[in-house]
Each structure stands twice: as C-alpha cells, then as structure tokens.
Amino acid sequence: MTSEESLGSPVPLSKGRTTVLGYPRGDLLTILIGMPVLGLLLGIALPPLARWLTGLPVLPWRDGITFVGSLDKPWQTAIVSGVGLVAGLLIAVTEHVETLKLRLTDQELVAEQHDRTRTMERARVCAVFLDGKELVVLDETSREFVRGVHKTPAPALARAFRSHGYPWQDADPHAALFHRWIPGAPGLPAEAHAVLAARKAALKNKVAEDARDLAETMQGLGYVVRDEGKGQYWRPLAGDAGGHQ
Incomplete structure (x- = not known):
C-alpha cells in the first residue's frame, strides 16, 4: 500500500x-498567518502614519496621504484594517498557489x-x-x-x-544552447520573434500568466525560453539544435 x-x-x-x-510547514504557517496579521497591523498604522507625514514640508501624493490621515473614526479604522487583512490574506494564498x-x-x-x-x-x-x-x-x-x-x-x-531514479543534474545540461533574444536577429523565424516581443511586453506589464502562456507557445514552435535579468534567452529543443544553428 x-x-x-x-x-x-x-x-x-x-x-x-x-x-x-x-x-515546508514552517514557511507555510508564516505565510498564511503572518501575511494577514501584517496586513492588519499596517491597516491600523496607516492613518496615524499618514497624519504624521502631512506635517512634512515636501510630500508627494499629498492629497491621497491627507485623505488616509483623515480616517480617524473607529469605523473608518476598522475598514482600513479589514482591507489590510484581506490584502495580506490574498498575498498569502497567491504565494501558496504559485x-x-x-x-x-x-x-x-x-x-x-x-x-x-x-x-x-x-x-x-x-x-x-x-x-x-x-x-x-x-x-x-x-x-x-x-x-x-x-x-x-x-x-x-x-x-x-x-x-526515485530521476536524472538529477547539478546544472542545465542544455545551457550552452541558449542565445539572448535580439529582435529581428537571424536564427529565429518571424513567428517566434513576434511571440517573444509579445512576451517582453507581458513581462514589462507584470502579466505573469500571459508570459507563461507565451513561453508555452514558444515551446510549441520548437524553442525553450528562460529569463535572466531583464533579458529573454532562447534555445531550440535539443533534437532540433542542429537545424536551428
């Protein structure tokens, strides 16, 4: 069994x-309990902090900060704290799902x-x-x-x-096949360049789901994509390496 x-x-x-x-259980408890509690505490602390900041001579977003500082009634504090709690919970759940x-x-x-x-x-x-x-x-x-x-x-x-007999490697065995993506550079078909251009925009706009989907699209075209810093790197599937060099 x-x-x-x-x-x-x-x-x-x-x-x-x-x-x-x-x-890991310890990290999971820290995320699922710690993040909502942190959000709650931040929600409680924000109005007093905003009131203190309004006394500064130079302050960006003064109107918004002044508005937050004006939330001094108990029911308003409760709403802000609740928003912080929910935001912390959402961050924790997202972290766990991802x-x-x-x-x-x-x-x-x-x-x-x-x-x-x-x-x-x-x-x-x-x-x-x-x-x-x-x-x-x-x-x-x-x-x-x-x-x-x-x-x-x-x-x-x-x-x-x-x-369990899986082939664990100390590093990517195909690392030498990666090339930094340069728009329009030879070595890739126009369709692949278009996908990588769209993926660059998705990464810039922090749309992670679109970036993942476009990486899958690239694999359907015969290429693997990885990110390094702000650059995208590509390689052909190992069986196609000779045909794309």
Missing part, C-alpha cells in the same frame, strides 16, 4: 515509494502549480535541475515539462528525485 507525506512537511521522505514535495508542488513515485511525476495538475512518466524525464530558485524538469525532447519556484532546500530536492 502506498503512503504519502503531507504537502506541508518540512523534509521530503519516501514512504511506500511516494514522496510529496510541497511548501509555489510548485510535486508528487514523486518510481513510475511518474505529478506537478501542481497555477491551479493546474500535470503528470509525466519517469521514463520520459531527461533532466531535473535548479535554475536559480526555480526547479526545472525536462522531457525527452528537452522541452520544459515544469518550471517553478520550490521552497524545499536543494540538497533535499536532489535526494528525493534521485531516490
């Missing part, structure tokens, strides 16, 4: 050949992120590695099956994947 470890467990351990990697969660067995990998669950057979995984703070899993074509921030420490991640 297969058993599983809790998603919130701080250290991943195999039980019955199943390992569940999720948000964080990558994984379930490993000797046969398959199940990934949950952005309210989406995907499954891939272990035999199809060609590499697993960390790219900065993001965990990346590549399939047999070098396509990114999953990419996302994971809170488990790197040594524990490596130990968990290796215990």
